[in-house]
Amino acid sequence: MMVFTFRVFSSILMNELDHTSSEPVEGDNRPLSNARLAVLVLVAAEIMFFAGLIGTFLVFRLGSVTWPPPAQADVRLPIGVTGLNTIVLLLSGYTMLQGLRAIRHDRHKELKNWLCVTGILGVIFLAVQGSEWVRLVHHGFTLSSGVYGSVFYVLIGCHALHVLIAVLWLLAVFVRAIAGRFSMNHYVGVEVCAIYWAFVVVLWPLLYVLVYLI
Amino acid sequence: MMRRYFLLIVGVTVLALLIPAAVEACPSCKTIDDPIVQGFKWSILFLMAMPYIVSGLIGGGVFYVYYRAHRADNRKSPSNIKGV
Numbered sequence: 053m054m055v056f057t058f059r060v061f062s063s064i065l066m067n068e069l070d071h072t073s074s075e076p077v078e079g080d081n082r083p084l085s086n087a088r089l090a091v092l093v094l095v096a097a098e099i100m101f102f103a104g105l106i107g108t109f110l111v112f113r114l115g116s117v118t119w120p121p122p123a124q125a126d127v128r129l130p131i132g133v134t135g136l137n138t139i140v141l142l143l144s145g146y147t148m149l150q151g152l153r154a155i156r157h158d159r160h161k162e163l164k165n166w167l168c169v170t171g172i173l174g175v176i177f178l179a180v181q182g183s184e185w186v187r188l189v190h191h192g193f194t195l196s197s198g199v200y201g202s203v204f205y206v207l208i209g210c211h212a213l214h215v216l217i218a219v220l221w222l223l224a225v226f227v228r229a230i231a232g233r234f235s236m237n238h239y240v241g242v243e244v245c246a247i248y249w250a251f252v253v254v255l256w257p258l259l260y261v262l263v264y265l266i
Numbered sequence: 267m268m269r270r271y272f273l274l275i276v277g278v279t280v281l282a283l284l285i286p287a288a289v290e291a292c293p294s295c296k297t298i299d300d301p302i303v304q305g306f307k308w309s310i311l312f313l314m315a316m317p318y319i320v321s322g323l324i325g326g327g328v329f330y331v332y333y334r335a336h337r338a339d340n341r342k343s344p345s346n347i348k349g350v
Contacts, residue, residue: 083335084328092328098318103316109310115305 091244095251102255104233107205109262112199124200130165130184131264137180138260141215144173145253148222152246158236160229167242168224170249175218181212204263211252211259219244219251 058162069178101147103138113119120127151166184203 092324096324099320100316103313105318107313110309110312113305114308115302170309174320200301228326251341 085240087119087240087244087246091247095247098251099255102210102259105210106262108261109203109207111204113262113266116199120141121198122198123198124193126208127188127197127200129204130187132265133180133184134220134260137177138257140173140178141253141256144170144177146252147191148246150251152239152242155229155234155239155242156236160232160234163234164226164229167222167229171219171222171226174215174222178215178219181208200260206258207259207263211256214252214255218245218249221248 114207117126127256145168151163151170154160154162154166193204195201222245225241228241
């Protein structure tokens, strides 16, 4: 999985570098570039990865008569704060979309602003998640707190890791946007980042409902 | 010969519909009231459906992008206009 992810990222980077260093090849008018297709395949692999985790969660959740299990009955997950955090992440999806629209209309300054706002919202999401985790660990709810702890930290932790990767990717795109590497005719770098960002944003409400609310 | 096979298939199908317990392959599925069995059942159904959903969504998306591009090309190309 890691090797595959690395290969996809490197292929996207190489593809992008190739396109920035030269004009598009004449006659190459494919509607879907290699970079976009690679990110779609990556997202498909990520969906299957999370499907496996959700499948495991369903076995434990539906398999137990009481949820949380009696041993962790006193654990209270931060439903309200995480609900607000969900809104923050959904908002970041909207701002990312606005950034993409901006570069499609060749509005460079707007692109930089929207990317910056998206990154800040992503960092806020991670910071709030991190602070809630610290609070839960202080209350004695850790990865080894039975099935409940394992399922919670693995599912939510994997998503947080993906958000972190998305933020780092966004940072790279932002740096390139400052350098003026994107234009109305060449914005594949922004687009593939937006696809990945959309994935982490769309996945989160599902995880929130499954883990926090049900 | 064909008629015999047809009757055999119909007979097995009717048997499966009338006595489902006789054709259940999974031994743990016999006790369907057990929560852990329910958990496994829904998890298996979910994981079974996912590859089709993912490939359907992404494959459908790719097909749509190509279809839209093809349609746009046809609109642009004057040779596709009748009488030209």
